[in-house]
Amino acid sequence: KNEVEQSPQNLTAQEGEFITINCSYSVGISALHWLQQHPGGGIVSLFMLSSGKKKHGRLIATINIQEKHSSLHITASHPRDSAVYICASTWKGGSEKLVFGKGMKLTVNP
């Protein structure tokens, strides 16, 4: 069974801090997604990766296939980064559905 775990569940940071959000998964995946959800519900895809590292602006996502672990890093955090960050996997052995973690609520204070 594919399970996705995220830690921590809540994080409060000061503006400018470097933030790391962790995600681990239990079985082989074909891709790992990092998503952002703001109050009100809409989800935005930040990254999809199956190996290595991706960077977009102040966001960096890494994945370690052997350890079944991924991290999302936010550099120079800003209050507008406050949101719920969710990781989700696409399972190699199953259908194309996304299996989601519970998400991590990030609050960045000015």
Added chain:
Amino acid sequence: ETGVTQSPTHLIKTRGQQVTLRCSSQSGHNTVSWYQQALGQGPQFIFQYYREEENGRGNFPPRFSGLQFPNYSSELNVNALELDDSALYLCASSGEVGVNTEAFFGQGTRLTVV
């Protein structure tokens, strides 16, 4: 802006009623997936449609059903609504099955069953 729109954005229904939620996918996206997100939880997979055929289903009862149309729109129907069906319902569109592609989400429909 993801190019995926859902309607309505909010809805209140009475227990036992039926509801239809709608999703308009990005043009060219042949795959649409529906998810239910309870408060404080991650989304749970309901089902997926690919080229108008069901392509996988999560652990939801048959009263949850769907349709996908050739014009990249789709529906989620829920019969005999229960209080526990209150949740945010999200649709996500993507490209071809079997190819790792990014999923694009709508803003969701918040359903409240009273």
